[in-house]
Amino acid sequence: MKDLSSNGSRAPENIEQIYRILYENLPDGLVGFDKNGRITICNDRVLEMFGYSLEEVIGETFDVFLPPEQKKTAWKAFVEGIERGHSLYIGIETIGLRKDGTTFHFHINSTVVYENEEVTGYFSLVRDIDDRMNALEALRMSEQRFREMISSVPEGIATTDLDEKLMFVNDGFAKLVGYKVGELIGMSIMDLIPSEERNTISEGTVGRRMGIASSYNLTLIRRDGQKRNTRVSAAPWVDAAGTIIGTLAVVVDITEQIQLEHDLSEMKARYLLITEHSKDLIATMDMNLHFTYVSPSVRDVLGYEIDELLHKSAVDILTPESLELMGSSLLESLELEETVGKDGYEAPPLEFEIYHKNGFTIWAEVSRVFLRDENDTPIGILGVVRDITKRKIAENNVRTSLRELELYSSLLRHDIGNDLQIASGAIEGARLTTGDISKVEKYIAMAQASIERMVGLVTLADTRSTGPVEKLGDLVKQRIRQAESVHSGLKIKLHAKGPARDASLASGRLLPLFLDNMFRNTSIHAGPKSKIIIDLQKVGNNIQIDIVDDGPGIAAEIRSSIFQRRVSTKNGGMGLYLCKRIIEGYGGTLEMLESSPLGKGAAFRARLPMRDPTDMTP
Missing domain, CATH: 3.30.450.20 (PAS domain)
Known part of the structure; x- marks a missing residue:
């Protein structure tokens, strides 16, 4: 070099x-x-x-x-x-x-x-x-940031040596126990713990010596004597050589959380008490409409035991119409939430028809809200179900009464007018008859029967019942006897077997007036010595009433409009129109048959719904 x-x-x-x-x-x-x-x-x-x-x-x-x-x-x-x-x-x-x-x-x-x-x-x-x-500078900065973070976090962080003396505490721990940081260094952690809980620390330290971490609840006593509930997560604290020299612990104040849980538990207990004793049915469902909870009142409202209904869904207990209504209303609610928000829309109560366990149906008013997860996403439905069957019956009775009142006013004018004519004619016949007492007595009987029918028509206005017609056969027989008394020469024969004779109709306060008008029409149009055959049959859930006479039948020019107002070849033409109104008012139908079983005359067929034998409502 x-x-x-x-x-x-x-x-x-x-x-x-x-x-x-x-x-x-x-x-x-x-x-x-x-x-x-x-x-x-x-x-x-x-x-x-x-x-x-x-x-x-x-x-x-x-x-x-x-x-x-x-x-x-x-x-x-x-x-x-x-x-x-x-x-x-x-x-x-x-x-x-x-x-x-x-x-x-x-x-x-x-x-x-x-x-x-x-x-x-x-x-x-x-x-x-x-x-x-x-790298050292980055480490120093990282250590500085870590120390700043440790000092600033709200949770308490502390280290103790194996003799339970505090070696380090952050501001969060000092604030939690009400001391200054400098006052805590060197203090025994046992001085901050009630005597009855100190074994928890001692046992934890034994585990720490073996390298075991643990979590537990611990009460800390503040400087002012107040006690705070905490959750401690403790782990072994080791030095650079890996030797365990104490405990590193993170301490979280859960006093408010425990109080909140206690308050929530009491609130749940109160709500559960209300729910368990509510007469209304309270239920929850998932978004597939399967029941997840039902209150004990389900026994009274629907007849089910709780476990029975928890294995069912709304699909199993709602009528098809009500199930369709529920589906459309839920879809509408979800769509509205997207446009106006969940707080801008409140679902209105809906009325559903629900199958009782015993087979009949009840009407219920259902109020509902969505159950939501932490993201406010609907995950279920809470519903309050109130039995309104009696109310619906009352409302239906009111509607029926109003409809009957309207028909009754028309019938009153129509039938009393006809009966007055009959009574007047009979009285005039009796007045003009001389010498033949039996004939006079016959005229007087006709007039008396017409007057009785007028009185019955007036009395009908005071009848408050809109309930079912029991034993249809007895009602028809009673109207037959009266018609044969009023209409001289009229003969009426009844064919009725057991099921039809003893049938009960859902309703029919004006049914006697229907029969009276049908009989009167025959007497007027078929002549004084006409015959009528009435056939009662049970067809499915309906009672079929065929009324056939032996008269000349219905004129061809009015057959297509026979049930319209004021269509007739005689009198005012209101009889069949009113008859059809009565039958349809009770949910039935009235039609004219194309041909008569007698080969001549007029033939009419009425069908009326029978009362459901399982219907337990009044």
């Missing part, structure tokens, strides 16, 4: 050999100095670090590699090192200055070389530690 020092001196042969070994094998930079501190040699690694060529640094002092603010400090450390010892190994960390003006961290180890007790030069190993220093 050629000596390029300014004084031309040559290094000892053994030193040159050392230079060469270091030069060729060390990954760090190698710099040689003469006794005046000027560079005599350096390897390529040093040149790469600082960005110089060899010619640019030979003969320069090490200052060429240092920024101005570091030169004094670096040389002071170097000189002090030489003064402290013979053949001293000197290590310095400082900042280097590259030729392009950028800086970096490096570490330099220098050795003083002596010959015959005199300093002849120095060797320095230079290592780039910029990455390490950057």
